[in-house]
Amino acid sequence: MFEATGINQQNDQTQKRFKMLFGVMMVILIIPVIIIIGTLIYKGGPSISWSFIFDHPTNGMTQGGIFPALFGTVWLVVVSLLASVPLGVAAAIYLSEYAPDNLLTRLINLATINLAGVPSIVHALFGVGAFVVFFRFGTSILAASLTLAIMTLPVVIVSSWEALQSVPRSFREACWNMGATRWQTIWNVVLPNAYTGILTGVILQVSRAAGETAPIMFTGAAMFLPFLPNSVFDQTMALALHLFVVATQVPDVPESLPFGVALVLVGIVLIMNFFAIWIRMRLRGKKKW
Amino acid sequence: MVNHKIEVRNLAIAYGGKQALGNVTLEVYENEIFGIIGPANSGKTSFLNAVNRMDMMRPNMDVTGTIRINGLDTRSWRNVYDLRRKIGVVFPLPVGLPLTVYDNVALAPRMAGTAGSKNNLDELVERCLRRAALWDEVKDRLNHLGSLLSGGQQQRLTIARALSQSPEILMLDEFSIAVDPVTTMRIEDVLKELKSEMTIILVTNLVQQANRLADRTAFFLNGECVEIGDTESLFNGDAKDARTNDYIGGKFG
Numbered sequence: 001m002f003e004a005t006g007i008n009q010q011n012d013q014t015q016k017r018f019k020m021l022f023g024v025m026m027v028i029l030i031i032p033v034i035i036i037i038g039t040l041i042y043k044g045g046p047s048i049s050w051s052f053i054f055d056h057p058t059n060g061m062t063q064g065g066i067f068p069a070l071f072g073t074v075w076l077v078v079v080s081l082l083a084s085v086p087l088g089v090a091a092a093i094y095l096s097e098y099a100p101d102n103l104l105t106r107l108i109n110l111a112t113i114n115l116a117g118v119p120s121i122v123h124a125l126f127g128v129g130a131f132v133v134f135f136r137f138g139t140s141i142l143a144a145s146l147t148l149a150i151m152t153l154p155v156v157i158v159s160s161w162e163a164l165q166s167v168p169r170s171f172r173e174a175c176w177n178m179g180a181t182r183w184q185t186i187w188n189v190v191l192p193n194a195y196t197g198i199l200t201g202v203i204l205q206v207s208r209a210a211g212e213t214a215p216i217m218f219t220g221a222a223m224f225l226p227f228l229p230n231s232v233f234d235q236t237m238a239l240a241l242h243l244f245v246v247a248t249q250v251p252d253v254p255e256s257l258p259f260g261v262a263l264v265l266v267g268i269v270l271i272m273n274f275f276a277i278w279i280r281m282r283l284r285g286k287k288k289w
Numbered sequence: 290m291v292n293h294k295i296e297v298r299n300l301a302i303a304y305g306g307k308q309a310l311g312n313v314t315l316e317v318y319e320n321e322i323f324g325i326i327g328p329a330n331s332g333k334t335s336f337l338n339a340v341n342r343m344d345m346m347r348p349n350m351d352v353t354g355t356i357r358i359n360g361l362d363t364r365s366w367r368n369v370y371d372l373r374r375k376i377g378v379v380f381p382l383p384v385g386l387p388l389t390v391y392d393n394v395a396l397a398p399r400m401a402g403t404a405g406s407k408n409n410l411d412e413l414v415e416r417c418l419r420r421a422a423l424w425d426e427v428k429d430r431l432n433h434l435g436s437l438l439s440g441g442q443q444q445r446l447t448i449a450r451a452l453s454q455s456p457e458i459l460m461l462d463e464f465s466i467a468v469d470p471v472t473t474m475r476i477e478d479v480l481k482e483l484k485s486e487m488t489i490i491l492v493t494n495l496v497q498q499a500n501r502l503a504d505r506t507a508f509f510l511n512g513e514c515v516e517i518g519d520t521e522s523l524f525n526g527d528a529k530d531a532r533t534n535d536y537i538g539g540k541f542g
Binding site: 100101170171173174175176177178179180181184188189192193 | 341343346348370371372373374376378380382384386387396397400401447450451453454
């Protein structure tokens with residue numbers, strides 16, 4: 001009575017074929033990742049040591065460690081996040097919760113999405129003009145971080161906006177009906193349910209800010225500095241630029257050095273991401289609907 | 290002389306120029322259950338939204354005419370938040386906010402700044418949950434997520450939340466749509482008790498529910514208030530309008 005008939009068997013076959021197809025796609029996509037990480041570990045692994053991470057570069061950057069670059073990258077990422085996250089989330093809250101749904105709002109949304117596609121070198125030139133020259137920050141961590149922040153803002157705004165929009169409207173209505181103001185509703189009901197989505201956007205931008213070379217090259221990152229920066233108005237070294245320099249600009253660099261730098265860069269991004277993912281998981285554990 | 294809790298005069302509601310409800314004039318008496326019946330798209334929910342001034346949150350909703358609560362035009366209330374606190378609302382689909390059961394009920398008093406001491410709030414939460422006939426089922430898991438309760442429980446949680454600010458008016462919009470018959474009957478019993486303390490507007494698509502609960506009933510059809518009358522006489526075939534008779538008699542809708 002319940003035996004599979006022709007059409008059922010056919011459906012079953014189709015379903016198996018699609019499952020296969022998607023599985024194969026997944027494997028194809030994951031192969032490059034494995035090769036990249038594998039190469040980095042294989043070639044760069046041997047150069048990783050305590051002194052590689054915590055010493056300054058020596059002998060025209062062909063020997064020694066990378067600590068100033070590592071230190072600088074962390075600085076740049078943290079300062080840029082301090083600027084882009086509050087600004088981006090605030091803009092997203094305005095666009096999602098307060099702005100009337102009219103042509104202007106839609107244009108702003110569209111412009112924001114387009115801004116995310118602007119090449120990073122364009123942001124770099126903007127950073128030089130705006131922060132280095134106009135605001136007179138000079139080439140400094142502040143100028144470089146703000147340039148990175150401008151670059152990452154669109155994605156922070158768009159992903160935060162999407163996170164806010166995904167909170168069901170019925171939650172807002174229920175809250176308004178209790179006599180809550182818009183801000184009380186946002187603070188008590190909307191934001192707590194959007195944190196995880198907002199953090200996803202931030203996680204993506206951590207990697208981007210840490211990995212970009214162009215925006216910081218003209219605005220605050222130096223090829224080589226004998227000292228660590230003292231304040232946000234100093235220049236700094238950065239891992240991404242350091243990698244570019246040791247890989248292409250400096251002669252007689254041992255082959256393992258650039259791979260080691262790349263491995264550390266990937267590692268630091270992973271650590272920052274895991275931290276954000278950990279926060280997200282803790283928040284997600286508390287909020288469910 | 291009965292006390293008019295709500296007076297509605299020539300109310301019309303339009304969305305982006307398209308009329309959803311027109312020319313409604315009615316009174317809701319204090320401490321009665323006022324039923325509103327009618328098929329979908331007849332303007333019932335729009336009516337509720339106009340009463341607690343939710344049109345402010347919807348840019349394309351235009352309300353004309355006057356609604357008076359306690360004799361005061363709702364539009365002259367400077368503080369609409371205060372107005373909304375006097376009105377509890379229950380939606381068709383239960384909205385358990387993703388907060389704990391306790392916080393779901395405590396949220397409104399906290400936001401209004403009337404929560405008081407911890408003991409005070411504990412008592413309030415228990416009282417609201419008891420009145421919504423939910424306390425016995427959740428008293429051991431007040432810190433579980435309200436959004437993970439069953440549908441029927443969430444709907445009673447929504448009622449508890451609506452009661453948390455001791456409203457003068459309780460508006461229920463087709464509350465039984467997503468609730469099983471047993472829970473529906475329990476909520477109906479709750480409403481009969483609450484009637485002594487507040488005025489209840491019961492929008493329902495179940496004609497028999499209006500018959501069971503409402504003191505007076507209004508029949509809305511296609512954006513028009515066709516008839517208002519004592520529930521008993523309406524259901525005994527004394528309706529003046531033939532459409533009311535047809536709807537109640539189950540000829541359409």
